[in-house]
Amino acid sequence: MINPEHNQYLVSNYAPPPLEIISGKGSYLWDSKGSKFLDFTSGIAVTNIGHTNSHWVDSVKKQINELVHCSNLFSIPQQVKLAKRIVEKIGPGKMLFCNSGAEANEALIKFSRLVGNKTTENNRFKLLVAENGFHGRTMGALSATSSPKYRMGFEPLLEGFEFAPLNNIEAFKSKIDKQTIGIMVESIQGEGGIRVASDEFLLGIEELCKENGLLLLLDEVQAGIGRTGEFLGYQKSGITPDAIAIAKGLGSGFPIGGIWLAEKWGNIFQPGSHGTTFGGSPLACSAANAVLDIIENENLVDSAKEKGSVFAKGLMNLKNNYPNHIDEIRGRGLMLAMVMKAPPTSLIENMRDLGLLVVGAAENVIRFLPPLTVSESEMNDALRITEAALQKLCQKPIK
Ligand SMILES: Cc1ncc(COP(=O)(O)O)c(C=O)c1O
Numbered sequence: 218m219i220n221p222e223h224n225q226y227l228v229s230n231y232a233p234p235p236l237e238i239i240s241g242k243g244s245y246l247w248d249s250k251g252s253k254f255l256d257f258t259s260g261i262a263v264t265n266i267g268h269t270n271s272h273w274v275d276s277v278k279k280q281i282n283e284l285v286h287c288s289n290l291f292s293i294p295q296q297v298k299l300a301k302r303i304v305e306k307i308g309p310g311k312m313l314f315c316n317s318g319a320e321a322n323e324a325l326i327k328f329s330r331l332v333g334n335k336t337t338e339n340n341r342f343k344l345l346v347a348e349n350g351f352h353g354r355t356m357g358a359l360s361a362t363s364s365p366k367y368r369m370g371f372e373p374l375l376e377g378f379e380f381a382p383l384n385n386i387e388a389f390k391s392k393i394d395k396q397t398i399g400i401m402v403e404s405i406q407g408e409g410g411i412r413v414a415s416d417e418f419l420l421g422i423e424e425l426c427k428e429n430g431l432l433l434l435l436d437e438v439q440a441g442i443g444r445t446g447e448f449l450g451y452q453k454s455g456i457t458p459d460a461i462a463i464a465k466g467l468g469s470g471f472p473i474g475g476i477w478l479a480e481k482w483g484n485i486f487q488p489g490s491h492g493t494t495f496g497g498s499p500l501a502c503s504a505a506n507a508v509l510d511i512i513e514n515e516n517l518v519d520s521a522k523e524k525g526s527v528f529a530k531g532l533m534n535l536k537n538n539y540p541n542h543i544d545e546i547r548g549r550g551l552m553l554a555m556v557m558k559a560p561p562t563s564l565i566e567n568m569r570d571l572g573l574l575v576v577g578a579a580e581n582v583i584r585f586l587p588p589l590t591v592s593e594s595e596m597n598d599a600l601r602i603t604e605a606a607l608q609k610l611c612q613k614p615i616k
Contacts, residue, residue, distance in 0.1 A: 319353025
């Protein structure tokens with residue numbers, strides 16, 4: 218049973234299982250009763266370097282002793298270092314830091330409005346966004362999110378967003394009008410159920426943007442920071458965006474987000490036009506710099522690709538063994554989904570009871586998001602537990 222004080226003192230916008238997580242190391246979490254869990258949630262694609270990595274912990278501790286916060290009233294050396302490292306991984310441009318994925322997308326949306334107002338004669342402002350995407354819970358990011366389940370009850374939302382199905386170039390093309398300023402998509406939809414934007418589609422929208430003078434905006438909040446076997450998910454396709462939102466894995470647990478703006482747009486935000494008190498603090502940037510150290514030193518981007526293909530093969534075997542339950546395996550790198558033929562709630566519970574934590578997503582999807590540091594034996598354990606949970610499910614009628 219969940220601690221009754223949880224429900225007494227916390228707003229009921231989450232519905233956690235009766236599990237109190239109190240510590241973590243590498244790919245494992247422990248609860249308050251001492252039970253150990255293999256964590257294939259990574260805090261929803263955040264702790265990409267695993268829990269309490271010693272280099273990360275030492276860097277954060279060192280920074281806490283030196284300086285935690287001073288605000289963007291001043292130049293922050295850790296921020297400059299982080300911006301340079303990210304720019305070198307993406308391409309010529311500049312960074313603006315904030316605190317979360319939603320906030321990064323707010324900055325992307327504000328960027329598009331600024332471009333529309335400053336550079337187009339008719340102040341274009343509409344963004345064309347993929348259906349089934351997820352961009353966050355703030356009013357702008359929510360307005361860019363099509364699913365009624367997130368929007369319901371919060372209307373009226375911001376005007377200026379239109380939606381078209383992912384991977385359907387013709388549908389995107391047909392929605393462009395004189396007020397459209399840009400197109401915004403995730404390279405792999407995370408909350409939407411690990412739906413991969415095909416290279417053909419990404420190249421197609423790049424072309425559409427070029428033809429119509431539109432901005433190409435990418436939300437790499439979930440698919441970014443090595444998870445898909447590229448530093449950012451879109452990089453496999455070879456497209457050149459105008460702006461990108463990142464967050465989640467960047468701090469590997471310390472809240473930090475940011476946007477990258479292509480060189481051409483690097484000076485569009487002028488002093489006073491946008492800002493945040495906490496964004497890019499010395500502490501947040503030290504955490505993120507430590508994440509990049511670990512990703513680089515341990516070659517985690519390339520290894521995510523290799524480990525992902527091994528794990529995906531294991532999931533495919535399960536699909537072949539349980540064709541009545543599993544519909545499809547999809548995703549890339551260590552951002553993988555097992556698409557079930559029925560709602561997966563009881564399967565996820567079975568997996569948890571057997572010591573494996575995973576995340577659900579839209580459309581009967583179970584997401585496997587292990588840390589990029591996951592070992593082969595941990596992946597084998599996860600497959601073994603998933604199979605045992607499926608066997609347990611087979612003993613009962615499908616819910
Ligand atoms: C693709 C994407 N964009 C934005 C967000 C919002 O990020 P945050 O929860 O940090 O605000 C998420 C969160 O799941 C996401 O998956």
